[in-house]
Amino acid sequence: MTGAASTAPLLHAIIPAGGAGTRLWPLSRRRRPKFLLDLTGSGRSLLQGTVARLAPLAASTTVVTGTAHADAVAQQLPDLPPENLLAEPAPRDSMAAIGLAAAVIARRHGREAIVGSFAADHLVADETAFQDAVRQAAALAAEGWLVTIGIEATGPSTAFGYIRAGQPLGVPGAPDGRRVLGFTEKPDAATAAQYLATGDYRWNAGMFVVRAGILLDHLAANKPQLAAGIDEIAAAWDTPDREAVTAAVWPGLEAIAIDHAIAEPVAAAGGVATVPGAMGWDDVGGFATLAELVAPCATGPAAGAAVLGEADVEAVDAPGALVISTTGRKVVLLGMPDAVVVDTPDALLVTTPERAQDVKGVVDRLKAAGEDSLL
Amino acid sequence: MTGAASTAPLLHAIIPAGGAGTRLWPLSRRRRPKFLLDLTGSGRSLLQGTVARLAPLAASTTVVTGTAHADAVAQQLPDLPPENLLAEPAPRDSMAAIGLAAAVIARRHGREAIVGSFAADHLVADETAFQDAVRQAAALAAEGWLVTIGIEATGPSTAFGYIRAGQPLGVPGAPDGRRVLGFTEKPDAATAAQYLATGDYRWNAGMFVVRAGILLDHLAANKPQLAAGIDEIAAAWDTPDREAVTAAVWPGLEAIAIDHAIAEPVAAAGGVATVPGAMGWDDVGGFATLAELVAPCATGPAAGAAVLGEADVEAVDAPGALVISTTGRKVVLLGMPDAVVVDTPDALLVTTPERAQDVKGVVDRLKAAGEDSLL
Numbered sequence: 096m097t098g099a100a101s102t103a104p105l106l107h108a109i110i111p112a113g114g115a116g117t118r119l120w121p122l123s124r125r126r127r128p129k130f131l132l133d134l135t136g137s138g139r140s141l142l143q144g145t146v147a148r149l150a151p152l153a154a155s156t157t158v159v160t161g162t163a164h165a166d167a168v169a170q171q172l173p174d175l176p177p178e179n180l181l182a183e184p185a186p187r188d189s190m191a192a193i194g195l196a197a198a199v200i201a202r203r204h205g206r207e208a209i210v211g212s213f214a215a216d217h218l219v220a221d222e223t224a225f226q227d228a229v230r231q232a233a234a235l236a237a238e239g240w241l242v243t244i245g246i247e248a249t250g251p252s253t254a255f256g257y258i259r260a261g262q263p264l265g266v267p268g269a270p271d272g273r274r275v276l277g278f279t280e281k282p283d284a285a286t287a288a289q290y291l292a293t294g295d296y297r298w299n300a301g302m303f304v305v306r307a308g309i310l311l312d313h314l315a316a317n318k319p320q321l322a323a324g325i326d327e328i329a330a331a332w333d334t335p336d337r338e339a340v341t342a343a344v345w346p347g348l349e350a351i352a353i354d355h356a357i358a359e360p361v362a363a364a365g366g367v368a369t370v371p372g373a374m375g376w377d378d379v380g381g382f383a384t385l386a387e388l389v390a391p392c393a394t395g396p397a398a399g400a401a402v403l404g405e406a407d408v409e410a411v412d413a414p415g416a417l418v419i420s421t422t423g424r425k426v427v428l429l430g431m432p433d434a435v436v437v438d439t440p441d442a443l444l445v446t447t448p449e450r451a452q453d454v455k456g457v458v459d460r461l462k463a464a465g466e467d468s469l470l
Numbered sequence: 471m472t473g474a475a476s477t478a479p480l481l482h483a484i485i486p487a488g489g490a491g492t493r494l495w496p497l498s499r500r501r502r503p504k505f506l507l508d509l510t511g512s513g514r515s516l517l518q519g520t521v522a523r524l525a526p527l528a529a530s531t532t533v534v535t536g537t538a539h540a541d542a543v544a545q546q547l548p549d550l551p552p553e554n555l556l557a558e559p560a561p562r563d564s565m566a567a568i569g570l571a572a573a574v575i576a577r578r579h580g581r582e583a584i585v586g587s588f589a590a591d592h593l594v595a596d597e598t599a600f601q602d603a604v605r606q607a608a609a610l611a612a613e614g615w616l617v618t619i620g621i622e623a624t625g626p627s628t629a630f631g632y633i634r635a636g637q638p639l640g641v642p643g644a645p646d647g648r649r650v651l652g653f654t655e656k657p658d659a660a661t662a663a664q665y666l667a668t669g670d671y672r673w674n675a676g677m678f679v680v681r682a683g684i685l686l687d688h689l690a691a692n693k694p695q696l697a698a699g700i701d702e703i704a705a706a707w708d709t710p711d712r713e714a715v716t717a718a719v720w721p722g723l724e725a726i727a728i729d730h731a732i733a734e735p736v737a738a739a740g741g742v743a744t745v746p747g748a749m750g751w752d753d754v755g756g757f758a759t760l761a762e763l764v765a766p767c768a769t770g771p772a773a774g775a776a777v778l779g780e781a782d783v784e785a786v787d788a789p790g791a792l793v794i795s796t797t798g799r800k801v802v803l804l805g806m807p808d809a810v811v812v813d814t815p816d817a818l819l820v821t822t823p824e825r826a827q828d829v830k831g832v833v834d835r836l837k838a839a840g841e842d843s844l845l
């Protein structure tokens with residue numbers, strides 16, 4: 096049944112839109128986080144791409160973001176109903192965000208409703224493969240599983256956690272579904288290579304598909320206080336008390352990732368399934384990734400270099416270089432193969448793909464120095 | 471007598487201030503040419519440095535520049551008498567510029583007055599050695615020689631023409647003075663190495679010292695029409711007719727370098743002398759030179775990199791890098807040894823010392839494309 100197109104919506108989409116993306120500084124900032132950026136020159140932001148990718152599958156879309164970004168999210172998503180934009184007064188990590196969205200959806204659409212959570216700041220190249228994987232995940236979710244989509248690794252990355260798959264489950268509509276034996280933290284390179292050699296490990300992209308009621312039950316079983324707080328807010332959400340109750344309850348919620356709160360204990364109890372996805376997924380973790388993702392200019396003065404943004408670029412002997420500019424300035428590279436140049440009105444970064452991850456240290460130093468205007 | 475200090479002025483200084491310095495784009499521009507820039511972080515422009523270097527030696531200082539730069543020159547040199555700022559309505563190369571200045575000086579101070587011409591956009595590290603060389607040159611000039619100061623080569627440069635020295639002249643006060651056998655164009659590297667092996671060749675820095683009347687006589691003998699035009703303007707210079715006569719005569723003057731107009735023919739006739747100078751001279755021909763001239767930061771966030779201008783630089787693993795900024799932006803280099811980054815409000819250059827000369831081609835392409843605002 097895999098690949099069979101269905102016209103019925105599969106799930107209610109939940110899109111947690113958080114994370115500054117400090118490894119993309121100075122392009123990404125606190126006020127202009129990664130998910131609001133167009134990182135591929137596609138004409139839409141990662142958030143807009145995520146919503147568009149889910150649109151054919153989703154009966155509804157709910158975005159959870161910080162209050163600081165709620166206006167920007169609403170601007171980028173004019174078709175999103177205001178009541179489906181959940182603004183967190185303060186960050187409380189992914190369990191509170193996804194849990195609240197699931198609880199609101201359960202009250203609106205029933206506990207049997209299937210929800211799927213997908214981060215707002217990832218890229219997926221192959222949307223058909225993505226939809227196939229989600230379709231299988233929904234079939235498993237309908238049977239009561241907490242399902243995570245495991246990304247087929249393209250190499251022994253040390254940047255991601257891994258999902259370890261066990262025996263096939265034989266659920267109709269989910270021929271590739273397997274039980275999850277466990278989750279791992281980000282491994283070292285040797286361990287990652289061992290993982291891949293077994294054929295049983297996939298990257299954990301944080302994509303969860305599950306019935307809303309099942310998710311809330313797992314939450315109540317593992318984190319009863321957090322579940323109670325979320326339920327209190329969800330009960331008030333579609334009433335005039337939303338703001339007051341949220342303001343009173345949200346700050347006291349435990350900040351914990353969904354992985355630790357429920358995925359790991361439920362996996363240990365045998366309740367998590369996974370389906371694989373070879374969908375050209377990328378979390379765009381830094382400029383090195385971006386340099387690979389953005390196609391170089393084939394002709395013109397920037398031929399050979401990849402260009403994002405408004406830059407007027409001349410690249411001479413700079414194959415593989417990546418130039419990102421938000422200033423519209425003339426940018427000239429002479430003899431700079433593989434250079435990474437990120438040009439913004441108040442900050443300029445010049446680095447290499449190998450060193451681009453170190454920009455996190457720069458951001459840490461800016462924070463320590465109180466240079467808030469640059470963050 | 472070499473090195474003996476004299477309190478009497480040696481000469482009337484002529485400073486031709488021309489040349490855009492396209493190899494220093496985007497720092498240097500048509501409206502902000504090299505000689506107006508502070509290229510060493512000394513707090514003064516190359517022009518100001520040239521005037522200051524000559525001040526202890528000069529009875530007067532005359533600057534010849536284009537009308538477009540006359541105001542900027544006057545601003546940088548508030549002590550320069552307005553009548554000593556000669557503005558060329560259009561560029562006519564160095565012979566017209568230096569010839570007019572010499573003719574005006576001859577009328578004001580007599581034909582016996584010694585003039586010395588020194589470009590406005592060069593650097594001299596050892597001012598004592600410079601003054602010694604000028605003192606010897608003035609002693610030779612007083613005897614009727616057209617004297618050029620030859621720079622002791624620090625390597626077989628292909629960027630400069632060379633002066634070939636002949637037998638010593640034995641003139642009192644000029645123990646190092648030698649006859650000039652000829653001038654060469656910029657050689658290839660092998661030829662340059664052969665030159666240096668003889669011990670008789672020095673770099674031609676275009677520094678000439680000569681009695682004003684002798685220079686004008688050489689000009690009249692070799693370029694009578696040009697000499698007549700210059701004389702006509704000089705006769706009107708300190709009268710109310712200056713502007714009208716200059717406007718009428720200047721555009722018709724032959725555009726020719728002093729080297730071709732008189733230095734070469736007079737050398738062929740045995741009338742040119744040279745004195746050597748080991749004065750840490752540099753014409754700052756591009757960013758590669760600048761990267762060597764500007765001392766790297768010893769401490770702080772930019773340690774190891776050389777920084778010019780207003781940049782707030784963090785340099786991580788970027789030894790030998792040169793960062794020049796006129797924007798005041800944060801500039802971060804991560805793993806970019808020896809990179810050259812030139813950051814201006816409307817243009818950004820990222821290159822290496824090896825490729826920095828190619829910026830001339832960029833400027834040529836900007837010209838061809840009519841991007842005048844960037845020139």
